[in-house]
Amino acid sequence: MRTIFFDPVNGAAGDMITGALLAAGADEEAVIRAMTSVVGRPEISRVNRRGIQATYLRTHAGTGNRTIEEVLSRLFDADATSEAKEMAARVFMRIHNAETRVHGDHPHFHEVGADDAIADVVGACTALLSLSADAVSINPIPLGRGTISSAHGLIPVPAPATAYILADSALVTRVTEEETGELVTPTGAALLAEFSSSFPKGGSDGRIRSIGYGAGTRNPEDRPNVLRVMVMEAEGENGFIDILETNVDDVDGEVIAAVIARLHREGARDASAIPIIMKKGRPGHLIRVICRREDSKRLAFILAKELGTLGVRCIPSVHRFIADRRIITVRIPEGDEIGVKIGSWQGEIISVKAESDAVLAAAERHGIPIREVKRLAEDAARRELQGWISDA
The missing domain is CATH 3.10.20.300 (mk0293 like domain)
Known part of the structure; x- marks a missing residue:
């Protein structure tokens, strides 16, 4: 079982997340291809942040304001997998919903509508998915302290949109006592929130396979402005999964396809539909879901709710070997x-x-x-x- 562990001890931004994932072994060519299709080839370099070598991304993009429709249109033209683009779209919807709560109806994104933010988001999603994660674990998010300058003037940190993104997520935060300025950007918060919801939470045990540091733009005197990512793999107890099964004969293919897609988003390790012949010769489907034991009850409820099935079989504690x-x-x-x-x-x-x-x-x-x-x-x-x- 492979867990991607995020440690945003000094904050998180889109470029820091992407840089850390690249340094931890993500597919650099796929990330560069995705980001280049949005804003041109990014500059990737190694920098020193208070004694720690880290990966730094720079896109050389200009500023600009766009509507959510314009952002999504530009995003879906990116040279990335459909899974990465769909995940990136959900990230921007988190930002859009948060900004709506702050400003009411707003026609344009401000800082997060620029090309560099779009490139950072699709690059980060591409990087994470390329690591073939089974789970994601994220340490508490530092809130920061002080004020920053924005399109709306001086505002407290965390920025209002960032605060709403964090509040609407399952992420845990921690109070920062010292004056730090902004530690977590709206883009960084939305990415980590989406990663957390797209994958089950990983366990605490495992072997560290790789470590990567992503650098922020600032280089303060008192701390290394980096985000750390560790790729961890666990065996033994974490190698056990449950298998959920149910038979359906009154659900059309479009609904089954949508349910399978949702099950993957909700943390299933795999989900499939197998054509079968049921009683009285009726055609139907066997829906099979492979999942972690702690997710079985929740995913069984999704099967029942979405498919209307009255029973879900559970084959518990099946050991699987993972290549x-x-x-x-x-x-x-x-x-x-x-x-x-x-x-x-x-x-x-x-x-x-x-x-x-x-x-x-x-x-x-x-x-x-x-x-x-x-x-x-x-x-x-x-x-x-x-x-x-x-x-x-």
């Missing part, structure tokens, strides 16, 4: 860079699979069959992996 996963980026002869997910078991490679959205985009761009692009990318990955093995 190690990582993503490498390869270049095919046509020049496109494609991410390939590598699965390994006890050091042996068992799976090489090209990222489907990138394969489809390359196939459409060059007018060649999808299966051919997939073959080229996976063959390139195998050659690269063979090189690593030979070097070892």
